[in-house]
Amino acid sequence: MEVIEKIEKPIIHKKLEVNTLESEAIYILREVAAQFEKPVLLFSGGKDSITLVRLAQKAFYPAKIPFPLLHIDTGHNFPETIAFRDKLVEELGVELIVRKVQDSIDQGKVVEEKGKYASRNSLQTTTLLDALEEFKFDAAIGGARRDEEKARAKERIFSVRDDFGQWDEKNQRPELFDHLNGKIELGQNVRVFPISNWTELDVWSYIEKENIEIPSIYFAHKRKTFIRDGMIWSAEDNVVYRDDSETVEERTVRFRTVGDMSCTAAVLSDAGTIEKVVAEIRSSKISERGARIDDKRSEAAMEKRKQQGYF
Amino acid sequence: MEVLKIATAGSVDDGKSTLIGRLLYDTKSLTTDKLEAIEAKSKANGFDYLDFSLATDGLIAEREQGITIDVAHIYFSTETKSYIIADTPGHIEYTRNMVTGASTSQASIILVDARKGVVEQTYRHFFINNLLRVKDVIVAINKMDLVDYAEEVFESVKSDFQKLIDKSDFKDQNITFIPVSALQGDNVVDRSSHTSWYKGQTLLEHLEELDAQDVYEKSQVRFPIQTVIRPKKDEFHDFRGYAGKLYGGDLSVGDEVTILPSLTTSRIKEIFFFDEKFDTAGRGSSCTITLEDDVNVSRGDMIVKSDEKPQIEKQLTATVCWMDNKSLNPGTNYFIQSGSSRILAKIKSIEGTIATDFSGEDNSKNSLGLNEIGKVSIQLSKPLAFDKYHNNKSSGSFILIDSQTNNTSGVGFIV
Numbered sequence: 273m274e275v276i277e278k279i280e281k282p283i284i285h286k287k288l289e290v291n292t293l294e295s296e297a298i299y300i301l302r303e304v305a306a307q308f309e310k311p312v313l314l315f316s317g318g319k320d321s322i323t324l325v326r327l328a329q330k331a332f333y334p335a336k337i338p339f340p341l342l343h344i345d346t347g348h349n350f351p352e353t354i355a356f357r358d359k360l361v362e363e364l365g366v367e368l369i370v371r372k373v374q375d376s377i378d379q380g381k382v383v384e385e386k387g388k389y390a391s392r393n394s395l396q397t398t399t400l401l402d403a404l405e406e407f408k409f410d411a412a413i414g415g416a417r418r419d420e421e422k423a424r425a426k427e428r429i430f431s432v433r434d435d436f437g438q439w440d441e442k443n444q445r446p447e448l449f450d451h452l453n454g455k456i457e458l459g460q461n462v463r464v465f466p467i468s469n470w471t472e473l474d475v476w477s478y479i480e481k482e483n484i485e486i487p488s489i490y491f492a493h494k495r496k497t498f499i500r501d502g503m504i505w506s507a508e509d510n511v512v513y514r515d516d517s518e519t520v521e522e523r524t525v526r527f528r529t530v531g532d533m534s535c536t537a538a539v540l541s542d543a544g545t546i547e548k549v550v551a552e553i554r555s556s557k558i559s560e561r562g563a564r565i566d567d568k569r570s571e572a573a574m575e576k577r578k579q580q581g582y583f
Numbered sequence: 584m585e586v587l588k589i590a591t592a593g594s595v596d597d598g599k600s601t602l603i604g605r606l607l608y609d610t611k612s613l614t615t616d617k618l619e620a621i622e623a624k625s626k627a628n629g630f631d632y633l634d635f636s637l638a639t640d641g642l643i644a645e646r647e648q649g650i651t652i653d654v655a656h657i658y659f660s661t662e663t664k665s666y667i668i669a670d671t672p673g674h675i676e677y678t679r680n681m682v683t684g685a686s687t688s689q690a691s692i693i694l695v696d697a698r699k700g701v702v703e704q705t706y707r708h709f710f711i712n713n714l715l716r717v718k719d720v721i722v723a724i725n726k727m728d729l730v731d732y733a734e735e736v737f738e739s740v741k742s743d744f745q746k747l748i749d750k751s752d753f754k755d756q757n758i759t760f761i762p763v764s765a766l767q768g769d770n771v772v773d774r775s776s777h778t779s780w781y782k783g784q785t786l787l788e789h790l791e792e793l794d795a796q797d798v799y800e801k802s803q804v805r806f807p808i809q810t811v812i813r814p815k816k817d818e819f820h821d822f823r824g825y826a827g828k829l830y831g832g833d834l835s836v837g838d839e840v841t842i843l844p845s846l847t848t849s850r851i852k853e854i855f856f857f858d859e860k861f862d863t864a865g866r867g868s869s870c871t872i873t874l875e876d877d878v879n880v881s882r883g884d885m886i887v888k889s890d891e892k893p894q895i896e897k898q899l900t901a902t903v904c905w906m907d908n909k910s911l912n913p914g915t916n917y918f919i920q921s922g923s924s925r926i927l928a929k930i931k932s933i934e935g936t937i938a939t940d941f942s943g944e945d946n947s948k949n950s951l952g953l954n955e956i957g958k959v960s961i962q963l964s965k966p967l968a969f970d971k972y973h974n975n976k977s978s979g980s981f982i983l984i985d986s987q988t989n990n991t992s993g994v995g996f997i998v
Binding site: 286287288289290292293294295296298299302303305306329330331332333334335336418419422425426441442444445446447448449450451453455456457468469471473474556 | 585586614653654655656657658660665667679680682683686687795809810812813814815816818819822824826827828833854855856857858860861862863864865866867868869870871882906918920921922923976977980981982984989990991994
């Protein structure tokens with residue numbers, strides 16, 4: 273009798289190739305979940321924190337993201353960002369905690385800034401520190417990147433803060449290889465920056481490759497705006513101070529960063545798709561923080577804010 | 584895109600920050616607003632040229648004193664690669680920053696001032712690159728404009744440096760000499776018209792050719808478990824996934840593996856990355872695996888191929904670089920952390936300090952001070968799976984954590 277040998281079904285060899293920056297970020301997020309009692313992910317609704325959420329999904333799949341999201345609400349948000357936030361949280365099934373700067377103002381803990389350049393950006397720090405204290409969070413994951421600003425270029429991946437949230441820039445723990453030291457005292461907390469080594473272009477390219485949804489204000493749209501100091505400001509929602517000499521005009525713009533409306537300027541752009549946005553960033557000659565008035569206050573603006581507990 | 588991490592080292596005033604600024608400027612990586620800030624500041628400081636060092640010095644004290652205090656990270660990219668530069672200060676007291684920068688870098692640039700030649704600091708910089716097994720070292724002989732671009736000067740520095748290389752025990756290190764002027768832009772990105780005698784590549788040309796994948800050294804497979812993933816979902820009812828980053832080599836479904844330190848064996852059943860399954864995980868990837876057998880695996884354990892086991896012991900000897908103001912003394916306790924494994928340890932003895940100028944060991948001292956390097960014998964409270972640093976950087980290195988202050992007090996390279 274003839275023996276017919278069984279033919280094995282061919283195996284489709286698929287190899288997982290490394291994406292260095294993605295792999296590093298996932299590694300960091302898993303270290304946070306393992307080393308800390310109560311981590312939280314700081315979520316602003318901006319592209320960097322949206323990217324962090326995707327990375328966290330990847331890090332713990334098929335389990336849910338094992339920590340809540342915390343939004344420090346300045347009250348000056350773009351409405352599109354809030355709608356986006358609520359939708360995302362529902363899809364993920366994670367807990368969202370919102371703490372409002374307005375409450376800190378009402379409690380008399382901080383005083384609203386006045387004048388032409390008034391912003392709630394630096395007031396956020398108090399609300400953030402109070403929230404960390406309230407929930408006893410020992411690690412706060414943020415989307416800050418070292419390429420954003422000179423003081424941030426010196427930031428660690430695990431950045432230890434004291435009871436007052438202060439950054440002691442001259443006394444930071446050295447970080448070697450992948451050995452991340454998250455040991456802290458009671459009362460201390462750590463700010464964690466998984467996408468420290470990403471550039472703005474890396475983030476945008478990742479959003480494109482992963483097909484990640486982002487708020488509509490990142491894409492070109494028509495908006496009532498006015499010009500001050502060579503920058504374009506939103507004249508909608510009455511958040512940004514404007515005097516009568518500053519005339520409102522409709523322009524086609526988009527936002528490169530989504531912070532507090534009062535300190536985030538728009539750029540003229542007709543990039544309506546993610547591909548066009550990536551192409552625009554690639555050829556851009558202005559840095560992302562160039563559109564953030566909070567950093568223009570002085571050369572050391574960021575360093576000073578960080579010493580006071582800003583992330 | 585490939586990511587290449589580079590550490591830079593140089594003495595004070597060797598022009599390290601200027602070199603980095605020049606790389607950024609000539610690759611058109613400086614944005615208009617940053618360039619305008621540099622122009623304004625250079626003018627205010629009374630320079631008639633652009634002071635590129637202003638592009639990197641970030642802290643108030645650094646700008647006031649014109650020095651670099653802490654490791655700064657600088658980013659730029661070309662068509663083919665993304666570059667991350669760890670800019671580390673050159674002062675003697677900042678050895679710890681140089682070691683830190685070199686620990687995550689595949690390549691390193693050492694700056695030498697053409698007028699001063701090889702100095703004590705150069706010894707130290709090269710020694711650290713040697714100790715950390717940094718694969719590619721570029722010796723940028725800078726300020727060539729101040730020695731009339733003379734070939735003899737370049738050759739003389741090169742032959743002095745060769746004497747250091749002769750003392751090195753890391754023979755696979757690639758060392759490349761390039762004559763540059765960071766200030767004038769010679770041989771940094773663009774080829775210089777002043778050094779017709781130099782036939783080699785410019786700094787950027789050289790960097791562009793380096794293989795960034797080598798950051799993950801090719802050696803034996805090491806998969807330290809960071810966390811166990813147990814979704815409480817119906818569709819993944821019995822799922823137990825082991826999440827970690829893969830070092831040394833590739834891991835495939837069906838591979839026979841051993842779990843350390845328990846020495847239990849099993850086979851790789853599945854490899855996940857997010858919602859996709861793979862047959863093979865490439866080195867460097869952060870994946871999640873499942874095993875054929877229901878075995879006990881937790882954080883701190885390590886999965887290896889059964890025919891590639893590391894050492895599993897309760898004591899080890901390592902070259903330690905000390906980074907704390909409080910010195911390291913025998914009889915004291917520290918936590919040893921290597922990846923996801925953290926074990927209480929006792930310092931048994933300090934066998935001697937090692938001079939960073941290649942002059943050898945001094946066995947008369949039995950403590951290690953800040954920025955000193957020495958051979959240390961350590962007793963562990965539990966067995967640790969480890970390799971020699973020369974064979975595997977990730978599982979051959981560790982940090983020492985002070986059990987009282989929680990500071991990262993030192994780094995060890997297992998011998």
